[in-house]
Amino acid sequence: MSDLYETQRAMRNVRKAAMQRGVIAVLDVGTSKVACLVLRFDGSVQGYDPDGVGSLAGQSGFRVIGAATTRSRGVRFGEIDAIHETERAIRTALQSAQKMADVRVDHVIVSFSGANPRSYGLAGEVELESGPVSEGDIARVMSGADVPDYGAGREVLHAQPVNFAVDHRSGYADPRGQIGNRLAADLHMLTVDAHVIQNILYCVKRCDLELAGVASSAYVSGVSSLVEDEQELGAATVDLGGGSTGISVFIKKHMIYADAVRLGGDHVTSDISVGLQVPWQAAERIKTLHGGVVATGMDDRDMIETGGDTGDWEHDRRQVSRAELIGIMRPRVEEILEEVRARLDAAGFDSLPGQKIVLTGAGSQIPGLDGLASRILGQQVRMGRPMRVPGLPQSATGPGFSSVVGLSLFAANPQDEYWDFDIPTATYPARSLRRAVRWFKDNW
Amino acid sequence: MTDYRVEPPVFDPSLHGKTQPHQPERPLTQEEVEAESQARIQARIQARIQAHIDTHGSLQPAPEPRQYERRADPAPSRMAYRMQRLSLTPLFRGFMRFGVPALAALGVVGFLMNNAASREMITTQVNTLRKAFEERPEFMVKAMAIDGASEKVAADIRVILPIEFPLTSFDLDLEEMRRQIGELDPVATASLRVREGGILQIDVTERVPAVVWRGPEGVFLLDETGHRVRSLLARAERPDLPLITGAGAELAVEEARRLMAVAQPLENRLRGLVRVGSRRWDLVFDRNQRVMLPAEDPVSAMRRVLALNNAQDLMERDVTVIDMRLPGRPTLRLAQEASEGLQRIRALGNE
Structure with missing residues (x-):
């Protein structure tokens, strides 16, 4: 974990430099779109909101000054597949966002959804030397956590302390200053495929930018679409994206589990395309305009022109009923949700005090999805939209933008990570020497 | 299908005068068969259109085939991307806004000033413009x-x-x-x-002429400050003005005028003023009489002379010089005859 520690610390320093400059870009590389926001940090806490609801309770301190979205290319299952195509898409989004912001951006924080995320729970425990818990003790307990063998070709994306315990008192978010003999910490570690991060690094470098951080889009969409008490009591975010569906589980304002199902809206579209024998774009259009998952009697009479430009009049003038379309879409959506259910069951979501499930992502806009999802995932399902941040254009307030908005919140208020603490250098010799000194003190 | 309808009579010159012969039934030609099938197809199409109208109310045109072709790649080239980033750099923008125009102006000016022909052209142009303006x-x-x-x-x-x-x-x-x-x-x-x-x-x-000055270079009119007004050919040109002469007379015109003002009662006898040794005045009257005044306070000395004159008609007597140079001891010089007469009278007195 040491070279990763170095790279993550380097990214953290870049992010600090960007905060000093006051301008940073956040970029969500998705399967169906690349969204980019340019944020300005002026350090000022935003004032009273006339609507009465301040976003982030006035903690945000940043403003969106540029926003751009472009069709994604070369991305499959939330992973970069054709690097140069993706690089061009990223460049398009960045250029138009910079143009809107009228400012040059040098640092970017990227999120992505795929790359087979896997969650690990880590536990660490150290004896406290004496006195209250210090920052060094926290670093010590985190570096002393037993790291499982997460396999070659994997990288740690997040490693966040979620819980601290001093002696038998558990549930501390910040144990500094507590007095005890033993400090224990629980960490949540998220690993992803290393080559995905490398590809993103390459694309960002080709755009003359510096990477100031990477985040899992499942995590950041949870940050933006869960309200505070949901994060506190336990909730899961299901981010229905184009190529993959991200799942993140929060409790006590920490992410404790994240996963991704490699199924998404694109699969629904391809089902329609195959089932109705229409081109991909026509299928996408039919899905967004007429799609649904719950068929009613009315839908049998609701005829949809499939269109087409084959030149075969009979073929191009076909009509299908909306019920047929729903019949194609529903099994695939059910499959996605059942897969999500399986992942949540495997993660032990049932045992959380809160069972809230928030559907977000562009795929969550299918009419009737909440009804279907509550049958599969449980009763407490709601639709999630990203939190309101100042300056966000109206076109970027839909559920499809929850990950990029969450990424900007993540940039403004980053969660403590393992690499935010200084590892005690040369841990062992120093400790043994101190122990020897103490032994001498105690005996003479 | 055979058409049994009677064809209308057709004018045929070969059948002139004869009735139309009976047309025997003949097998249909190829063209007729094709025309017939075409007619059937048309009828079916018409029927279908009619059915469509019955169903939908009106005849809808077939929709335009939707264009799903890929648009041109909207991505900027790497060069365009970099240029845009460069143009967003504040330093570069400042340079483009102020530096480049300033440099261009400097370059143009430098080029024109280096070139002799153009420099001349510019000066000519400027002069022409200037002249045109000034000669409005x-x-x-x-x-x-x-x-x-x-x-x-x-x-x-x-x-x-x-x-x-x-x-x-x-x-x-x-x-x-x-x-x-x-x-x-x-x-x-x-x-x-x-x-x-x-x-x-x-x-x-x-300048108003105040005195006539006879100097070494000729006769001049002087104003009251002693400045020359003009030259005179002869003193007689301005008999109304007093004459002054002698070394340094033109430098003391003011004093001369004061003396003349004092000597007003004797004006008609006054011939002129003579500056002696650039320091004191002599008043010259007719009959060669002369009043010698001191350098210091000549005006009061002149007053005393006038007082003597008033009391004893001094100037009417045969006195050639009234010497007032020593204020405490005025001295008279008598004419030759007068002094001889005086001596004679004294001698008579002594006898």
Whole structure:
């Protein structure tokens, strides 16, 4: 974990430099779109909101000054597949966002959804030397956590302390200053495929930018679409994206589990395309305009022109009923949700005090999805939209933008990570020497 | 399908005068079969259209085939992307906004100034423009008017100011002209201005002659400050003015005038004033009488002479010199006859 520690610390320093400059870009590389926001940090806490609801309770301190979205290319299952195509898409989004912001951006924080995320729970425990818990003790307990063998070709994306315990008192978010003999910490570690991060690094470098951080889009969409008490009591975010569906589980304002199902809206579209024998774009259009998952009697009479430009009049003038379309879409959506259910069951979501499930992502806009999802995932399902941040254009307030908005919140208020603490250098010799000194003190 | 309808009679010249022969039934030709099938197809299409109209209410045109072709790649090239980032850099923007225009202007000026021909062209252009502006009718001076000067002085002024009218007022150096006019002897002060209507107005105050001075170079008129007004051919030109002469007389004109004012009662006998040794005055009267005044306070000495004259008619007597040079001891010099007479009288008295 040491070279990763170095790279993550380097990214953290870049992010600090960007905060000093006051301008940073956040970029969500998705399967169906690349969204980019340019944020300005002026350090000022935003004032009273006339609507009465301040976003982030006035903690945000940043403003969106540029926003751009472009069709994604070369991305499959939330992973970069054709690097140069993706690089061009990223460049398009960045250029138009910079143009809107009228400012040059040098640092970017990227999120992505795929790359087979896997969650690990880590536990660490150290004896406290004496006195209250210090920052060094926290670093010590985190570096002393037993790291499982997460396999070659994997990288740690997040490693966040979620819980601290001093002696038998558990549930501390910040144990500094507590007095005890033993400090224990629980960490949540998220690993992803290393080559995905490398590809993103390459694309960002080709755009003359510096990477100031990477985040899992499942995590950041949870940050933006869960309200505070949901994060506190336990909730899961299901981010229905184009190529993959991200799942993140929060409790006590920490992410404790994240996963991704490699199924998404694109699969629904391809089902329609195959089932109705229409081109991909026509299928996408039919899905967004007429799609649904719950068929009613009315839908049998609701005829949809499939269109087409084959030149075969009979073929191009076909009509299908909306019920047929729903019949194609529903099994695939059910499959996605059942897969999500399986992942949540495997993660032990049932045992959380809160069972809230928030559907977000562009795929969550299918009419009737909440009804279907509550049958599969449980009763407490709601639709999630990203939190309101100042300056966000109206076109970027839909559920499809929850990950990029969450990424900007993540940039403004980053969660403590393992690499935010200084590892005690040369841990062992120093400790043994101190122990020897103490032994001498105690005996003479 | 055979058509049994009777064909209408057709005019056929070959059948002229005969009835139309009976047409036997014949097998259909290829063309007829094709035409027939075409007609059937048309009828089916018509029926289908009618069915469509019955179903939908009207005949809808087939929708335009939707264009799903890929648009051109909207991504900027790497070069365009970098150029845009460069143009968003604040330093570069400042340079483009201020630095480049300044450099361009500097370059153009430097190029033009380096080139002798263009430099000459620029100066010519500038001069032409300047001349055109200066020679606008509003700025032209067409005549000169001299006020307050005698004819002779006016003629002198016209001589020393060789101005060829019309002339633009930008070329007139009024200060220099005033200095030149002021250098003329008869002119006390001069003021010049360009009056409206393009007239150069010169107002001159002439010096007023106060005395006639006979100096080593001739006879001159002096004003009250001792400045020359003009030369005279002879003293008789201005008999109304007193004459002064002697070394340094022109430097003490003011004192001479005071003395003359005091000597007013004897004016008609006064011939002139003579400066002696640049320090004191002699008043010369007719009959060769002379009053010698001291250097210090000559006016009161003159008053005493006048008092003596009033009391004893001193000037009427045969006295050649009244010497007041020592104020405490006025001395009289009698004429030859008078002194002899005096001695005779004294001798008679002694006998």
